[in-house]
Amino acid sequence: MMKKWNTKDVKRTLPERLSDAHKGTYGTALIAAGSRFMPGAAVLSAIACMRSGVGKLEVGTEEAVIPYVIQHLPETTFVPGFYERLENLSFDQYRVLAAGPGREADDETEITVEAFLKTDIPVVLDAGALSKRSYQKRQGPTILTPHPGEFLRISGCEKEELKHNRQSILSNFAVQSGVTVVLKGKQTLTAFPDGEVYENTTGNSALSKGGTGDTLTGMITGMICCHENWKHAILNAVYFHGACADEWVKTKSAHTMLAHEINDLLPEVWKNLE
Template sequence: MENKAQYWTNEHVHSTLPKREESSHKGTYGTGLLLAGSDDMPGAALLSGLAAMRSGIGKLVIGTTERVIPMVVPALPEATYWCDGFTKAADEESSFEDYRAIAVGPGLAADRKMENTVQQLLKAGCPVVLDAGALSNRSYPKREDPTILTPHPGEFARITGVEVADFQQKRTYNASKWARKLGVTIVLKGNETVIAFPDGEAWRNPTGGSALAKGGTGDTLTGMILGMLCCHENWKHAVLNAIYLHGACADEWTKSRSSHTLLAHELSDLLPEVWGKY
């Protein structure tokens, strides 16, 4: 039987979203590092970057290729850029001590270069979010800070070696099993996304729906998680609230528009209004 998990509700969001103190400044909310986007998939850097900047972060550094940077800057001049940061991050001399949280993977390939970069990032003393090309079948070191994986069903199969058909009917059970086994947090995306923490705690998300079944929405979620990790004191609340509000933006869209028509960047456009309701 499927493991039972509580729903992360409207009331949970109301009680855990942080307030932006009047005396705060950009340093209060920290700097996040986003390694995303490639020459073939430049939009991933923009989608995840926009979402991070909309999600409470103080400052954002985007590590991407020299060709991608001029494509993203006109739409996101508020970020700073680390040219070829993804490649440079694999250098053992790279330091990540200035970052409050790191996300890697949108628009990037799952290859040896990625593996080298991930291994370096996992040495950082902050939360690390792995998405898309950063998701592979590997073991994880024990860390004081959380490692957060955000797979869709196909990527979950790649991580675990379990066929999609074998775990879809027991999503909470399988997400929880592998979260404990790997010592990571697993965000298993899909209808009623499952959030499984390595300590056995598990939640289901009630927001979102078929409007999110479109390319780029996962990149946007990664950015939102990164941004919220920087402005929440409780990292679990950051993950849960990012997922809830990501879906709530899609719900807001479908109140007056077809679920067929949502574009991923419009989630970030809707977030200020949706977040304001909480």
């Protein structure tokens, strides 16, 4: 029951940007990312999100990380004193919540995740926000984006087992936990809680470099804001992430791409499928 997600599917499911839309039409995303020694991940996921159809973006981060985001992306605003005020914040104004890039799996990250999971809003968890935990049933989807190493950690599964049985292990995990899992790597698999699994058909090893996962998190977050169907949003984000890398290697060595450059290619790659 594994299907491939390919060009045809993307073309069929891409959203139109409505001619009478305003920024409110596409909602506000909140990304909780970045920390003192890994600030760049906040930058990467923020750029990716704003390139991917969102209306507005707020970043929740440590004070020290704010300058980096603004320097790259003056279009962003910030949640004042995010970690200090975390327990008193309400999140109802957001269309989607994302956490983890550039974060350790520390207390602050854990409190963020718990607060996010209490809402009915779609939640995307990556990197430091990926822990072994049991997920309560929620109205909005819970989306995890581990690479294989992270998946082993959150699932308790064995390396060799995963290698030989990627699809069924992933599908079982998604169904039993009631979450969506994007297992990243060559031919990224996306397993939904209803048992469906999709294999991505784009991407190459230009993506095998630090920061590309943070970019994907931002793209998924942004795409959820402009798609009607959140499943399509995820599948299209994964597809485009790989398609940009495929565009890169047409004229440039796969050894040389930087994660933030994925976003430079997205506008035209996306247009070509509209």
